[in-house]
Amino acid sequence: MNKKEKWPLSPSLESTQHASIKKQYSLFIDGEWVKPSSGVYFPSINPADESHLASIAHANEKDVHLAVQAARKAFPLWSKLPASERAKYIFRIARIMQEKARELAVIETLDGGKPIRESRDIDVPLACNHFFYYAGWADKLAYAFPNRTVEPLGVAAQIIPWNFPLLMAAWKIAPALATGNTVVLKPAESTSLTALKLAEIIEEAGLPKGVVNIITGFGDTGAAMVNHPDVNKIAFTGSTHVGKIIQKAIAGSSKKATLELGGKSANIIFDDAPIDQAVEGIVNGIFFNQGHVCCAGSRLFVQENVAEKVIRKLKLRLKSLYVGNPLDKNTDIGAINSKEQLETIESYIAIGKKEGAEIYQPTCNIPKKGYYCPPTLFINVAQSHRIVQEEIFGPVLTIQTFRTVDEVIQKANNTPYGLAAGVWTDKGSRIFNLTTKLKAGVVWANTYNKFDPTSPFGGYKESGYGREGGVHGLSAYVKLS
Amino acid sequence: MKRIEILKTYKIYIGGQFPRTESGRYYTVNNSEGKAHANVCLCSRKDVRNAVVAARKAQGAWAERSAFNRGQILYRIAEMFEGRKIQFIDELTQQGQTKKAAQAEVNMAIERLVYYAGWCDKYNQILSSVNPVSSSHFNFSSCEPMGVVGIIPDQQSPLLGLISLLAPVIAGGNTAIVLASVDYPLCAVTFAEVLHASDVPGGVVNILTGALQETAPTLSSHMDVNALVTSNLGNEVNTPLQVAAVDNLKRYFDYKQDWNNSSAQGLHFIGDLQEIKTTWHPIEQIGGATSSY
Structure with missing residues (x-):
């Protein structure tokens, strides 16, 4: 063979047959799949070939209100549940995610465009492990905060970006649940699918209704979540620009926030x-x-x-x-x-x-x-x-x-x-x-871009505040006295 | 014949020096009988900016002092304070407190300094962690001071309220700009004299007097201040400060506390003003040796 001739790569495509994506997704509120009150759906596009993957519901202010109400209603029950029982639910989520790991990886890649090697070997395992890690914290919080009384904050509104859709959902939901909060989560509009699959998994795990609500939409949906008066905690990952808007919006209120924002590392x-x-x-x-x-x-x-x-x-x-x-x-x-x-x-x-x-x-x-x-x-x-x-x-x-x-x-x-x-x-x-x-x-x-559920992540200065992961990640979701 | 008293000119404290305000302005503080007692500096926005520059300049070296040394310096503040108790009690009573309340406040302020002196070389052990990551890396998280911290203490607790906020800030390696109580500023200035005699490097603590509506917005919007700590200011004062603090995402803490309470202290007041930094390094994995022997 001529030395100068290049050996072409043989394509090695991951099969998509096993990944089930519905034609249309409604909102997951109070344990039910409900149609958006606006009746509006928007397309989710595969960025790799611009094909249409599914229609996603666009939640408006009314839907946000329903989701927050559901989370509020579920809060007393969830927060009073014996912590070891709460842990078992979260362990279940981790296990079902592991069982469905390949399907989740394929959908993550279809919806977001990231290489299958990364979604299969990094995003999805880390997401599963995050739930597994925080599940174990639920009944050990007294060890994390010695000499203090630990209480959950209440309803957490969580808004996540499109770069690590499932992983960010795990980073937000797992510590919130472990500490006894209830959740309304909104994935980014371009990558809603794995969060919706996670809603199905949460349903399958049998979590009490309303403990986790997953609603889809755009910036207006997120704004309605931030401004809802019955939300106790905002967790946001995204741009520094939007982070500052959120911080201004909640100034003077009793809402707690953690912001994971931009960087130029x-x-x-x-x-x-x-x-x-x-x-x-x-x-x-x-x-x-x-x-x-x-x-x-x-x-x-x-x-x-x-x-x-x-x-x-x-x-x-x-x-x-x-x-x-x-x-x-x-x-x-x-x-x-x-x-x-x-x-x-x-x-x-x-x-x-x-x-x-x-x-x-x-x-x-x-x-x-x-x-x-x-x-x-x-x-x-x-x-x-x-x-x-x-x-x-x-x-x-x-x-x-x-x-x-x-x-x-x-x-x-x-x-x-x-x-x-x-x-x-x-x-x-x-x-x-x-x-x-x-x-x-x-x-x-001597390394870069390594992540682990036990390892706190978060920034200084305008990269935001608060940490996610590790024992430090619990602080974002508790009231101490 | 009654001796003619030597009255004190109350100054401000910036970068380890005692200037008057650059603006040349003053306001008069009355004593409990309503008579003019002192002409205190009415600081300007420029004074605030000067104080921030001094605090930033001092911060790196203060954070790099050994934790043990910071502990010694905080303890030294308590020692110097103890020797000047009577002066503080006098000032508090001149500003309208009963003698008994003044004594209690001064004692508590000293105890609080000693309490935080003891924390200097311990908080990082409690708040840090070694994280058992799944990959072959050594990974740990530890505290680092946020940097330059603005402090607006409880306006009704001019001494104890100030020290309760300041001590955990500097114990943690931060430097501070303090806006003293507007109506009762005397103790804050005298406390600066204590600091000055306690081996606290210049610029670590800067204390200004004046009108909050003038100085506080400059402090809260200053792009080189990393965090802002306030106490019991009320929402009307607080909310605009909080909004202004967003421009560089200052960390903002508003403590609703009765500082006279002996339990109004704790590790979390230090921890709030710390960033958690996580460091990763690979662990070599070659050869077959295990750690069993």
Whole structure:
């Protein structure tokens, strides 16, 4: 065989036959599937090929009110249930999710465009484990808050984004239930399906009616949830812009909130780092889930004396990334979640070029239909460039260089965000110097984008407040006295 | 003949110095008999901004002091305070308190400082965790101070209310800008003198006097303040401050507490002003050795 001839990849498609998606989904309120009072349904689109997956109900203010009422009605019973019994319900949810894991993964990929490898190996197992982890907390809360009386807050309104639809639902619902709250959850409009499958699982698990209500819709639905007077707690994951609107809306009220917002996280490579591993870490940091990750390592800082080498290796690695059908197990970078998001990313790429940065994109065979964006590097960027300052939420990496530790700490912290950071070096004392001085809620040293139910996640500064995961994640849902 | 008293000029405390307000303005505080007692600084928005700059400058070094050292310094504040008890009791009574109530408040304020001094090198042990993640990583979460904290204490509890909010803030490695009680500002200024004599580095605590409607909005909307702590201000004052604090997503805590209560203290007052940082590092997994021997 001619050495220059490329070996084509054989497609290895995950089957969709086992995934059952209804033609139309109503709202899950008070344990029943009810039609939206507006009568309006909107389409859920597969971003990989723009095909229609299902019709989703658009909940309005009336529906939100019904859902909050149902949650309020269920609260006394649920919160007074012996904690060990509450735990058993949550364990059940975890188990049924595990049983249906493959189906959930396929639907997640169909609905959101993420590579099946990621939904199968990361999103869905983490979501199941999150329920399993918090189930066990339900009857052990006194150990989490020594010397304090622990009470649930009441009705939690939870609004989640489209980048990790099922996982975010798990992050929100599991700790809320474990601490005795009842829930009204709204998934993002472009990715409602796995949350609705979760509603079916919750139904199957036999949870008392109204403990979990799942309603679908757009920003207006979310606003009605935030502004509902009978809601005690708002949990929101999404943009910093919307987070601030929510925070203003609840100012002066007794509503408690936790906000997981945007980021522009630094990934820092020192000259003594294992370069090949670091390159993998850079790729995983920014191209995981098409870069639709609030903690994505979107600002790369490379020490000047190895910059040329790192960039050369990174470009080479980008050439081998497979962009395409998310259901293909070969795929590294799947579909951009929606047309709007693709437009946002493309507009930032245009801005980057206009600002004078040097762009690198490997040539890749992008499917004709669907929303795709090749992995993109911007080299020779300045701290003041918009592509360095603003969250793009796509597979776009900016690369800057530095000489000294102090310089890179200052540059890395020079952002209103503070969600995550990465540090790559072989020197232990330097790791701890950086991890203590970087203003970020999560710091990955010699790794990136790792998540676990036991590991608290959340930001500093304008990346929001509160933590999800671990013992610290319980605080978001309890009243202590 | 009655001795002519030496009256004190009440100043403000910024960056370890005692200037008067940059604005040159004052307001008069009367004593319990309604007579002019002191011309206190009517601080400006510029004073607030100067105080924030001083607090930010001092914050890194204060947070990097050893926890043990911060504990010693907080204890030193209590020691210095103890020696000047009479002055504080005098001031409180001049501002209308009964002698007995003043004595109780001063004693409680000192106990509270000692209580938080003891927490400095302990809270992180209680609030931290090592997280047993499923992958081969060492993962831990620990506290880090939020940074620069604005404090607007209970207006009716000018000494104890102030110390109850301030002590947990600085025990946790934050630096502070305090807006003293408008009607009863004297103790706050005298407390600054105690701080100054207690090895508290300049800028760690900054204390301003003046009108809240002028200073509080500047503090709550300042983009370089990380958190705001208030107590018993009432919704009318609180809500606009809370709205202004959203611009840089300040953490906001409003404590409804009777600070005279001996239980109005605790670990959570420190924990509220801490960020939790989680750090991951891979654990090498090569070779066949296990940890059984």
